[in-house]
Amino acid sequence: MNKPPTFVEGLLEYVEELKDESEMTEKQRNILRASVKLFAEKGFHASSTSEIAKEAGVAEGTIFRHYKSKKDILLAVVAPVLVKFAAPFILKDVREIFKEQNKKTFSQIVTELYRNRIDLVLANEKHIRILLQEAFFHDEIREALIATVFTGVKEMANKLIEAKVEVGELRPLPTQAVFRAILSSMIGLVLFRQVLDTDEFTQFSDDEQIALTVDILLNGIGNHSI
Amino acid sequence: MNKPPTFVEGLLEYVEELKDESEMTEKQRNILRASVKLFAEKGFHASSTSEIAKEAGVAEGTIFRHYKSKKDILLAVVAPVLVKFAAPFILKDVREIFKEQNKKTFSQIVTELYRNRIDLVLANEKHIRILLQEAFFHDEIREALIATVFTGVKEMANKLIEAKVEVGELRPLPTQAVFRAILSSMIGLVLFRQVLDTDEFTQFSDDEQIALTVDILLNGIGNHSI
DNA sequence: ATTGAAAGTGAGTAATCACTCGCTAATCAA
DNA sequence: TTGATTAGCGAGTGATTACTCACTTTCAAT
Numbered sequence: 001m002n003k004p005p006t007f008v009e010g011l012l013e014y015v016e017e018l019k020d021e022s023e024m025t026e027k028q029r030n031i032l033r034a035s036v037k038l039f040a041e042k043g044f045h046a047s048s049t050s051e052i053a054k055e056a057g058v059a060e061g062t063i064f065r066h067y068k069s070k071k072d073i074l075l076a077v078v079a080p081v082l083v084k085f086a087a088p089f090i091l092k093d094v095r096e097i098f099k100e101q102n103k104k105t106f107s108q109i110v111t112e113l114y115r116n117r118i119d120l121v122l123a124n125e126k127h128i129r130i131l132l133q134e135a136f137f138h139d140e141i142r143e144a145l146i147a148t149v150f151t152g153v154k155e156m157a158n159k160l161i162e163a164k165v166e167v168g169e170l171r172p173l174p175t176q177a178v179f180r181a182i183l184s185s186m187i188g189l190v191l192f193r194q195v196l197d198t199d200e201f202t203q204f205s206d207d208e209q210i211a212l213t214v215d216i217l218l219n220g221i222g223n224h225s226i
Numbered sequence: 227m228n229k230p231p232t233f234v235e236g237l238l239e240y241v242e243e244l245k246d247e248s249e250m251t252e253k254q255r256n257i258l259r260a261s262v263k264l265f266a267e268k269g270f271h272a273s274s275t276s277e278i279a280k281e282a283g284v285a286e287g288t289i290f291r292h293y294k295s296k297k298d299i300l301l302a303v304v305a306p307v308l309v310k311f312a313a314p315f316i317l318k319d320v321r322e323i324f325k326e327q328n329k330k331t332f333s334q335i336v337t338e339l340y341r342n343r344i345d346l347v348l349a350n351e352k353h354i355r356i357l358l359q360e361a362f363f364h365d366e367i368r369e370a371l372i373a374t375v376f377t378g379v380k381e382m383a384n385k386l387i388e389a390k391v392e393v394g395e396l397r398p399l400p401t402q403a404v405f406r407a408i409l410s411s412m413i414g415l416v417l418f419r420q421v422l423d424t425d426e427f428t429q430f431s432d433d434e435q436i437a438l439t440v441d442i443l444l445n446g447i448g449n450h451s452i
Numbered sequence: 453a454t455t456g457a458a459a460g461t462g463a464g465t466a467a468t469c470a471c472t473c474g475c476t477a478a479t480c481a482a
Numbered sequence: 483t484t485g486a487t488t489a490g491c492g493a494g495t496g497a498t499t500a501c502t503c504a505c506t507t508t509c510a511a512t
Contacts, residue, residue: 025489043363045271049470059491064471066489106448133362136355137269146421171449174430177438178447180414187417188410195372204400212403220446221404222332223397251459275500285461290501292459 028066030056035073040126044074044134074134078141081127084120085148106164107214114186114210121190154179185217254292256282261299266352270300270360300360304367307353310346311374332390333440340412340436347416380405411443 024032034056038047049070053060067073121128135142161178164170170178189209204212250258260281264273275296279286293299347354361368387404390396396404415435430438 027490041363043269043271045269046363048468050468060470061472061492062490065491068471070470129362133359136359137267137272168449170447171445171451173442173447174438176429177435177442180418181411181439181442181447184410184414184417185407187413188406191410191413192406203402209403212400213407216399216403216407216446218446218448219397219450220442220444221396221399221407222444223394224445224450225397253460274498276498286500287462287502288460291461294501296500 025066027056027058027062031058031063031066031073032077035077036126036130039074039077039130039133044130074130074138077127078131078134081124081131082141082144082148084124106160106169107218109160110182110217111210111214114189114213115207117186118190118193118206118210121194125194157182181217185213189213251292253282253284253288257284257289257292257299258303261303262352262356265300265303265356265359270296270356300356300364301367303353304357304360307350307357308367308370308374310350332386332395333444335386336408336443337436337440340415340439341433343412344416344419344432344436347420351420383408407443411439415439 031052034052035047038051038055041047049063050060052073053063056063063073067076131141131145135145157179158175161170161175165172165175193206193209257278260278261273264277264281267273275289276286278299279289282289289299293302357367357371361371383405384401387396387401391398391401419432419435
């Protein structure tokens with residue numbers, strides 16, 4: 001049983017080969033930009049290379065000069081987002097939030113975490129859409145996603161949770177259940193924000209929504225004042 | 227501003243035209259079965275009609291005898307699931323759970339609700355996968371999904387929430403935030419169950435997971451015993 | 453037994469697919 | 483200026499796409 005070199009390792013290795021945007025041709029950047037647009041709008045399989053070429057203002061041959069297959073474009077689009085979630089230089093954001101955990105209350109930490117993640121999602125809306133979309137069908141992408149979002153964050157979160165239970169700030173529940181609760185709330189926050197823009201849900205600002213969510217996460221919806 | 231005849235109305239109308247499985251030909255059922263399998267495995271766009279025909283053991287022409295386009299097959303696959311979530315005869319399940327709300331505690335009601343929804347998801351795994359998948363790109367499907375899952379359930383849920391706040395069983399939080407919390411927990415429950423089958427998450431039975439989730443939903447993860 | 457409609461067929465169609473290749477244009481170090 | 487490498491092009495490739503249509507089979511009602 002030779003465990004594959006852990007997904008994150010593999011991912012990071014792959015990413016090192018990735019060109020930096022600055023050392024791309026104008027046309028190459030256009031190809032990526034067009035791909036992101038089309039993949040997000042109609043999905044990977046429904047977008048043809050001829051469409052991409054057209055949208056990018058480029059000959060179809062040029063696409064295959066830079067990417068050896070259509071799937072290669074998908075990976076080039078998706079990998080950077082994955083990295084943003086996983087790689088140290090952004091995970092650092094999360095790490096920094098966690099770092100001063102002794103000085104901050106759990107509720108402060110989670111509030112910052114939610115704020116931070118919402119911003120990240122908003123800044124990469126289309127990419128994330130593509131990522132989730134294709135994670136359904138491409139094993140590599142799904143595994144990388146799980147490895148980064150979960151395995152990456154989970155360990156840190158678990159340490160924090162256990163520390164805060166120790167201190168008595170959190171109830172002694174199974175860590176796994178607490179982790180799930182935190183993540184569920186976050187997903188709900190982002191999901192509702194994206195999917196619903198009815199008056200009902202936009203009457204509160206982002207920060208108010210976050211505050212409410214954290215309040216409920218910590219205190220529940222039940223009434224204990226009696 | 228002529229409001230469209232409400233999505234649910236339109237949906238139910240459409241569904242009435244839908245043939246019952248019993249009045250389908252053997253071959254027609256095979257076509258649906260094959261489509262579900264392929265769509266779930268590789269997605270709508272990546273599945274070709276020739277593949278479907280092959281998988282169903284049917285000539286390609288036969289497919290178009292029953293469905294006037296490929297997209298028609300998708301709708302035929304997806305509509306029944308939508309109905310299961312929305313239409314009275316199953317929404318009844320939810321309604322019954324809510325009905326005796328005076329006699330039951332909120333925690334009992336939510337427990338039953340979660341149990342019920344998890345079973346529904348498990349029983350229709352592939353269909354739901356297809357539904358979510360294609361909701362990304364087909365406006366009609368997404369709107370129908372939102373209309374059924376949200377608009378349908380929301381009103382009932384809101385009444386329940388407000389009633390339980392009145393009684394003092396729940397804190398007087400914005401109804402919308404409470405609704406979101408309930409839904410988020412449920413989504414988290416199903417999502418983790420489906421995506422992760424690590425030891426860590428399977429060490430508790432479904433019912434234990436539900437109980438934990440409801441506990442956290444009601445009481446939060448914070449420690450108030452001090 | 454006859455008939456008519458529905459179910460089923462599979463070769464055929466134009467369009468589109470991802471991708472190739474022989475070519476020219478631009479870039480740049482020597 | 484040269485020579486070599488890279489970027490860019492677009493007509494052309496065979497394979498595959500969703501879909502059609504003229505035809506046969508099935509079968510229930512007369």
